[in-house]
Amino acid sequence: MRKLVYGMNLSLDGYIAAPGDDLGWSEPNDELFEFWLERELAIGVFLYGRRLWETMSSYWPTGDQQPGATPAQIEFARNWRDTPKVVFSSTIDKVDWNARLFTGDAVPEIARLKAEDGGPMRVGGATLAAAAMRAGLVDEFEIVTHPVLLGGGAPFFTALDSWVNLNLVETRTFPGGVTLNRYETKR
Numbered sequence: 665m666r667k668l669v670y671g672m673n674l675s676l677d678g679y680i681a682a683p684g685d686d687l688g689w690s691e692p693n694d695e696l697f698e699f700w701l702e703r704e705l706a707i708g709v710f711l712y713g714r715r716l717w718e719t720m721s722s723y724w725p726t727g728d729q730q731p732g733a734t735p736a737q738i739e740f741a742r743n744w745r746d747t748p749k750v751v752f753s754s755t756i757d758k759v760d761w762n763a764r765l766f767t768g769d770a771v772p773e774i775a776r777l778k779a780e781d782g783g784p785m786r787v788g789g790a791t792l793a794a795a796a797m798r799a800g801l802v803d804e805f806e807i808v809t810h811p812v813l814l815g816g817g818a819p820f821f822t823a824l825d826s827w828v829n830l831n832l833v834e835t836r837t838f839p840g841g842v843t844l845n846r847y848e849t850k851r
Contacts (some may be wrong), residue, residue, distance in 0.1 A: 665778060665779055665780075665781075666708065666709075666777065666778050666779075666780060666781070666782050666784060666785050667784040667785070667803045667804060668711075668774070668778055668784070668785050668786075668801050668802050668803050668804070668827075669703075669707070669712055669784055669785070669786045669803065669804045669805075669806060670787050670788075670793045670796065670797070670802045670804070670805055670806070671703070671786070671804070671805060671806025671807065671808065671846075672788065672807075672808070672820060673692070673700060673792060673808045674690075674807060674808065674809055674810070674820045675690075675809070675810055675812050675813060675814040675845040676687065676809055676810070676811060676812060676813055677813045677814060677815065678819050678820050678821060679814045679816065679817040679818060679819055679820065680790055680817070680818050680819070680820050681817045681818040682814045682816070682817040683814075683816050683817050685715065685719075685817075685818070687719070687812065689810065689812050690720050690810055692842075693738070693838065693839045693840060694734070695838050695839055696808070696838045696839075696842055697734075697736050697740070697837070698736050698738070699808075699836075699844070700740075700808075701736050701739060701740050701807065703730060703786075704744070704747075704786070705739075705741065705743055706783060706784060707747060707783060707785065707786045708747070708748070708751040708782045708783025708784060708785060709726050709747070709748050709749065709777060709782070709783070709785045709786075710744075710747055710748070710750070710785070710786050710788065711750050711752065711774060711777075711785055711786065711787045711792065711796075712749060712750070712751050712752070712763075712788050712789055712792070713751075713752055713753070713755035713787065713788065713789025713790075713793075714751065714755060714756055714789070715726060715789060715791075716750070716754070716762070716788045716789035716792075717749075717751045717759065717789075718720050718754075718810070718842075719758070720744065721759070721760075721761055721763075721782065723759050724740070724741050724744040724745070724761075724800055725741070725745060725830065726741070727741030727744070728741035728742055729741075730783075734799035735825075740747075744761075744795070745762060746759055746762060748763070748764075749761070749762060749763035749764070750764055750765075750766050750773070750777070750789055751763050751764070751765050751766065752762065752766050752767075752770045752773070752792050753765065753766075753767065756833060757798070763787075765784070770795050770796070771795055771796070771799045771801070773796075774787070774799070774801055775799070775801060778801060778817060784804075787802065790818050790819060790820060791822075794821075794822035794823075797821075797822075797824060797828065798824055798825055800828075802828075802847075802849060803848060803849050804833075804843065804846065804847065804848050804849070805830065805845075805846070805847045805849075806844065806846050807820070807843050807844070807845045807846070807847070808838075808842060809842065809843050809844075809845070810840075810841075810842050811840070811841040811842070816818075828849060829849075829850040830847035830848065830849060830850060831847060831848045831849075831850055832845060832846070832847055833847065833848050834846035835847050
């Protein structure tokens with residue numbers, strides 16, 4: 665059975681994007697980028713909602729060819745292209761870059777994928793992750809908090825139907841006051 669991980673950069677007040685889907689506040693430093701690269705290299709399948717898919721697929725297919733790309737960014741781009749992806753959306757009709765589109769109910773499909781053998785899966789996008797959380801499918805949360813208040817935008821967590829108890833398994837501090845708290849779901 666695969667592990668399902670939900671983790672992103674978020675503001676101190678809990679948002680993954682500022683109003684207008686602005687992500688400019690979360691530019692990672694080299695150490696943080698290396699952390700994310702290490703985590704992504706361990707992922708067997710990326711699960712994306714439409715908006716995060718559009719953000720990732722607009723840059724990372726050629727991220728290794730951008731002027732000034734660091735060795736870590738080059739490796740991240742190559743890994744992103746090579747890792748299988750499932751995009752959950754009913755509003756787009758085509759995906760590429762080693763991805764397949766799923767237009768049905770996300771929860772049963774995520775549960776089916778989770779029951780397979782293989783490396784961990786990462787769910788990305790607040791709406792898709794919220795559905796997985798409400799269904800009790802998320803096994804681990806990687807919360808990388810930046811010292812900024814956005815006051816609104818897309819929240820990392822959305823309303824749940826019941827409590828989710830967690831075990832803290834890792835903390836880490838990055839330059840600029842950025843912190844990681846990694847939790848596993850108590851089962």
